[in-house]
Amino acid sequence: MTTAKAAATTTNGTAEKEPSFYDEEDNLKKLCDFLRSREGPGVREALFMEKRVHYLKGEKLVNFLVEPKKGTKWPSNLPRFESRPEAIAVCRELCKVQYVMRAEKRGKGELGTSRIREFDESGYFLWVYEGDKTVSHLMTTALIIGFLFCVCFPIWPTFLRVFVWYLSVSLLLFIFFLITVRAFVFLCFWIVGFEVWFLPNLFDETLSFADSFKPICSFEPTKPGQLPYRLGVGIAFFSFCYWAVTQPSEFDGFVNAQGDFLKDLYAGTLLSDMSQEQKENIDKPKRQSLDDLLKSLDTDINNNDFQDEVSEEEKLESMLDNLVDDEEDIDEEEE
Structure with a gap:
């Protein structure tokens, strides 16, 4: 050796x-x-x-x-x-x-x-x-290429944009589901006197990416003096669970609403019901075509003619009214 x-x-x-x-x-x-x-x-x-x-x-x-x-x-x-x-x-x-x-x-x-x-x-x-630093330089190059690739998102093929949309929505829902499950598990164990966290260091910014997933789970007893708070939260939590179980119609409606929400989220119609053509042309300047301009011009001319006709009829009616008033005045004087 x-x-x-x-x-x-x-x-x-x-x-x-x-x-x-x-x-x-x-x-x-x-x-x-x-x-x-x-x-x-x-x-x-x-x-x-x-x-x-x-x-x-x-x-x-x-x-x-x-x-x-x-x-x-x-x-x-x-x-x-x-x-x-x-x-x-x-x-x-x-x-x-x-x-x-x-x-x-x-x-x-x-x-x-x-x-x-x-x-x-x-x-x-x-x-x-x-x-x-070869690996570091390669990663920096990949980061720059990825940034340029993301900037060119509007010119991506349709299937690729749809894939990115589905991937982003799925990742967002997974993170929301993970946070909800962690909080629910912690709440259940905290009520009975224990602090249980799944991936306790997941959101610790001082740790590296690998260390953020260590340990998998932490299990510790609660600190003294939290019994009144745990009793209050426990009563409120179990009361809500009892209400949810005894109201099947409203709960079923809530489940159906969440299903519709997910469908709209994946379909991209959650915030707007615009047509696909309007979505694709949302960034383009809106200019009227020649046919639209001619139609609007004809409409304006017709409106002006109608207003002229209405004004002439009003003049004739006012003249007739004046004549009738004059004749009535003459008849009253003769009497």
């Missing part, structure tokens, strides 16, 4: 230590790639100068180098460490080349700069080494 250091015999018979395998920067990078992989030691996340970083304690790093955790697959191209001094020497080299940097804890989930730069097992060290 190869080790980090080896001994060589000189011509005069004295033992002389050869340079360490990790003195070469390429070999040191290989070690860092292994330590930063899933097989490496566990790390925690914290904020350092408003940036999220991974850190671990120096003692934990040394222990891992000397005695890796059970089931760890140590790379065949890297020598093992036989003693703690060898591991500490390599850790000091990591600090020297600034692959790791010492920091101080300032609070929960927050790190600050440290005046001490040398490696110490009692200190905290954050990872500066990022390794090969």
